[in-house]
Amino acid sequence: MFRDPTRKNYAFNLIIRKYQERLYWHIRKMVVSHDDTDDLLQNTFLKALEGLESFREESQLFTWLYRIATNEALTFLRKKRTRFMLPLVDVEGQLSNSLESDVYFNGDDMQLKFQKAVLKLPEKQRLVFNMKYFEEMKYEEISEILGTSVGALKASYHHAVDKIEKFLKDD
Amino acid sequence: MLNDELKRNPFQVPENYFDLLATRIQSNCQSKSEPRSIFSVWKPRLAFAGGIAAVILLSISFFSYFGADNKASSLDAAIRNAVYVSDGYGLQVSYPYNSRSRGFSYVFAGNKKIDEDIMIKHLALRNVNLNDIVSARY
Structure with missing residues (x-):
């Protein structure tokens, strides 16, 4: 549908x-x-619109969009980390601190602690944890989006769970 | 230990955010992805080229103006000296023999005092190079 110029807008709106x-x-x-x-x-979505015509349907539209969104988020965090050529900034620490003052955060103490524990994870591990735990995605789907093997994803997820549990116990 | 209670999403969004999101995203995306006119594509490049051209022109003007001025003032000083020596009634400018010229001798003479400005212009018109002047005398 999105290759038909007369229906492209409609198709994009549906997407x-x-x-x-x-x-x-x-x-x-x-x-x-x-x-x-x-x-x-x-x-x-702007990048998706630009690449929609060249989208080859080798992967699912959903997987493709997820990949773009993931890259956007990771690029944003990396830029934030190395802004102005200053020494590396502890972005996760900043994000963790911002949770308490965030007007759009409505969690109790346990959830705040849990979110802080998740934010302590390395970037890629956090990504895997979010996709598996919160979004309940299959390892195969995550593998297609991140381009990582299922085995490596499983290991990464279990490491993440261990770290979070340890953090919650110790704190 | 990670129970389902922790899965509850503690983050919120502004009221009606998702209701308006599709329309907002679509209008923003379409305005950003509209094909730009040839002029808007070339505008920054033209501006850059124009800036470079302006700098080059200004440099050329600056050097030609001040360079000519320096040369004119040096020539002017040489002739004024010569005129002073010659009591203002004549001047002979001699050029050495070299590969470019066979030597040149020019004489201002007359029974009235030579106007210095006329002399300067006259020498400038003949492309007299100050470095070539060997002597200036009456």
Whole structure:
């Protein structure tokens, strides 16, 4: 449908409506701030619109959109980390601190602690954890999006769970 | 230990955010992805090229103006000296023999005092190079 110029807008609108919430929460879990998520989500759909005609359907549309959104979020975090050529910034620490003052965060103490534990994970591990635990995706789907083997993803997820449990016990 | 209670999403969004999101994203995406006119594509490059051209022109103007001025003032000083020596009634400018010219001798003479400005212009018109002047005398 999106290769037909007369129906492209309609098709694009359907795509946005279908995937907007899932992609929003996928990005939001990575960058925490609502405003940043809103910007990144727009970039994701803009890139999708630009590449829609060349989309080869070798992968599912959903997988392709997820890959764009993931790259947007990771690029954003990396830029934030190395901004102005200054020494590496502890972005996860900043995100963790911003949770308490975030007007769009409505969790109790346990959830705040849990979210802080998740934010302590390395970027890629956090990504895997979010996709498996919160989004309940299959390892095969995650593998297609991240280009990582299922075995490596399983190991990464279990490491993440161990770290979070340890953090929650110790704290 | 990671129970389902922790899966509850503690993050929120502004009211009606998702209701308006598709329309907003679509209008933003379409305005950003509209094909740009040839002029808007070339505009920054043209501006850059124009800036470079302006700098080059300004440099050329600057050097030609001040360079000519320096040369004119040196020539002017040489002739004024010569005129002073010659009491203002004549001047002979001699050029050495070289590969470019066979030597040149030019004489201003007359029974009235030579106007210095006329002399300067006259020498400038003949492309007299100050470095070539061997002597200036009456």
